[in-house]
Amino acid sequence: MRYCAEISYLGSAFCGWQVQPNGYTVQEAIGTALQRLFHKKTDVTGCSRTDSGVHARQYFCHFDADTNLPVERIAAALQFYTPKEIAVLKVTPMADDFHARYSCTGKNYIYRLLNAPVQDPFEIGRAWWVKYALDTEKMNEAAKAFLGTHDFSAFCAANTSVEDKVRTIRECAVKDCQNHTLEISITADGFLYNMVRIIAGTLVSVGTNEIRAQDIPEIIESKKRAYAGITAPACGLYLNKVYYN
Amino acid sequence: MRYCAEISYLGSAFCGWQVQPNGYTVQEAIGTALQRLFHKKTDVTGCSRTDSGVHARQYFCHFDADTNLPVERIAAALQFYTPKEIAVLKVTPMADDFHARYSCTGKNYIYRLLNAPVQDPFEIGRAWWVKYALDTEKMNEAAKAFLGTHDFSAFCAANTSVEDKVRTIRECAVKDCQNHTLEISITADGFLYNMVRIIAGTLVSVGTNEIRAQDIPEIIESKKRAYAGITAPACGLYLNKVYYN
Numbered sequence: 426m427r428y429c430a431e432i433s434y435l436g437s438a439f440c441g442w443q444v445q446p447n448g449y450t451v452q453e454a455i456g457t458a459l460q461r462l463f464h465k466k467t468d469v470t471g472c473s474r475t476d477s478g479v480h481a482r483q484y485f486c487h488f489d490a491d492t493n494l495p496v497e498r499i500a501a502a503l504q505f506y507t508p509k510e511i512a513v514l515k516v517t518p519m520a521d522d523f524h525a526r527y528s529c530t531g532k533n534y535i536y537r538l539l540n541a542p543v544q545d546p547f548e549i550g551r552a553w554w555v556k557y558a559l560d561t562e563k564m565n566e567a568a569k570a571f572l573g574t575h576d577f578s579a580f581c582a583a584n585t586s587v588e589d590k591v592r593t594i595r596e597c598a599v600k601d602c603q604n605h606t607l608e609i610s611i612t613a614d615g616f617l618y619n620m621v622r623i624i625a626g627t628l629v630s631v632g633t634n635e636i637r638a639q640d641i642p643e644i645i646e647s648k649k650r651a652y653a654g655i656t657a658p659a660c661g662l663y664l665n666k667v668y669y670n
Numbered sequence: 671m672r673y674c675a676e677i678s679y680l681g682s683a684f685c686g687w688q689v690q691p692n693g694y695t696v697q698e699a700i701g702t703a704l705q706r707l708f709h710k711k712t713d714v715t716g717c718s719r720t721d722s723g724v725h726a727r728q729y730f731c732h733f734d735a736d737t738n739l740p741v742e743r744i745a746a747a748l749q750f751y752t753p754k755e756i757a758v759l760k761v762t763p764m765a766d767d768f769h770a771r772y773s774c775t776g777k778n779y780i781y782r783l784l785n786a787p788v789q790d791p792f793e794i795g796r797a798w799w800v801k802y803a804l805d806t807e808k809m810n811e812a813a814k815a816f817l818g819t820h821d822f823s824a825f826c827a828a829n830t831s832v833e834d835k836v837r838t839i840r841e842c843a844v845k846d847c848q849n850h851t852l853e854i855s856i857t858a859d860g861f862l863y864n865m866v867r868i869i870a871g872t873l874v875s876v877g878t879n880e881i882r883a884q885d886i887p888e889i890i891e892s893k894k895r896a897y898a899g900i901t902a903p904a905c906g907l908y909l910n911k912v913y914y915n
Contacts, residue, residue: 435791480792510791520864546680546727546755551792566810 427523429487430455430469430503431515432612436480437550442471451475451511455495456485458506462499466504472525472667473532475568476619478659482535487525487666503558512571531595533666536625536657545653552606553625553661559632561599561607567631568597568609570641571624578648580624581617582656590617590648599628610665619656627654628639672768673741674732675700675714675748676760681725682795683755696720696756700901701733702752705809707744708735717770717912718777721864723795723904727780730912732770776840778857778911781870781902786850797851798870798906804877806852812876813842813854815886816869823871823893825869826862827901835862835893844873855910864901872899 440448446457452469461468471486484562494502496518504513522528537552539545540559548554574593581590596612607626627644630636636644636654644652677700678691685693689701697714704712716731727763739747744761767773775879782797784790785804793799824833841857854870872889881889881899889897 433791438791480757482792488910489907504788509789512788512791514788543749543757543759544754546678546683546757547796549680549754 427519429519431519434481434511436478440477442475461506476659478660481664485525489556531614531668534608534621535663537661538607550660557633563638564599564628564632567638567641571597577654580620582619583650585618622657625657630654672764674762674764679756681723685722706751721904724728724907726909730770746866776859776913779866780908780910781854782906783852795905802878807872808875808883809844812883812886816842820890824898825865827864828895830863868901870902
């Protein structure tokens, strides 16, 4: 039987999602927990590769298991073997062709900024601290330019092997939140490698008047990574919602 | 010249405020930073002893220094030598008789609870996770019984040497917040050792129907620590506001 697990995790505790030789990852943590629970090596496939330090408020992964455990008890049993920096929210039986990554129809990311002259100790590892005053009105004007279907080559890490860089952004907005924090919310059918972090870095440059809001369409059209802003640090990025049909 | 520093700190990074032989404390961190800044051993006196793991959104401490540094630059200079888990928000010159602890006229503490069936990875070390459903209406009814001037011996760690255990609570309320969190807010002229944590533990027992709201006045009157609830864990406690005339 194929199962889908809904989890959330504190990214600062892990070297990203995907198993790698040099660090403890979420995939390794879940894989080890599944093996201990089912007494059998069990592969787990995630909806997205998140980088080291990136957080997930909602994340889905799938695995196949043959178990007598009632489905309503699998989540708690899996949580028992999983470190506390990962919450196992729900486990659901799925059709055999469900795939956490390929069945996904869209994702929403939040990028959190702390915009204050002094660092907030409670935001370390949880928001990008930008001490220069940001013009959120200009940032929102720039955010609108990302909406729609575009080739986002300029907003993709230069070393990517993906060929089709056309994606559709359904929502892109900057919101003032409490305690001097800003949230950039971006929803799309799919994302290129580092896309949200480069958009966030670019919007911050708009907010500090280094890039003009009206130049965003031209930057997109250029397809040149060098014309966009910097890649914002991982700590501010949250995978927030994952959509399936 | 006497100075007052307004700071905030992430309690999970420190073994409390007060210097001690077996752990790194906020007082040690600030004292070391002042010594490096002024090239002279400088005592620092805090407004309150906070326990290991207790957070402070606002905290004041005072020190005496003889410096040519313009006052508006002292905060940033002090921050330079201070670990990032402490924010130095402001440094102000004060009258010689100002005392961070004795001049204080009141404090507001927030106790944060995560009330959800599953732990939230983002709340580890930042809220007390209570998985059983809490009746916040009953908790608020109980909270009202703490208002006013009482001998709070029943809500004070048993091994305290303080003699006068009469304090005046001006505000005590439980508020539903977002993401399954509750905040208990308590304002008083002063607090006994572990007072907020014992009140929080007692209010949680009211919320789970182990203690009846109408029994709180009797528990206060008993002056017996054993009649109150448990001492809630340090991780949920935040010194939130400190008042001076």
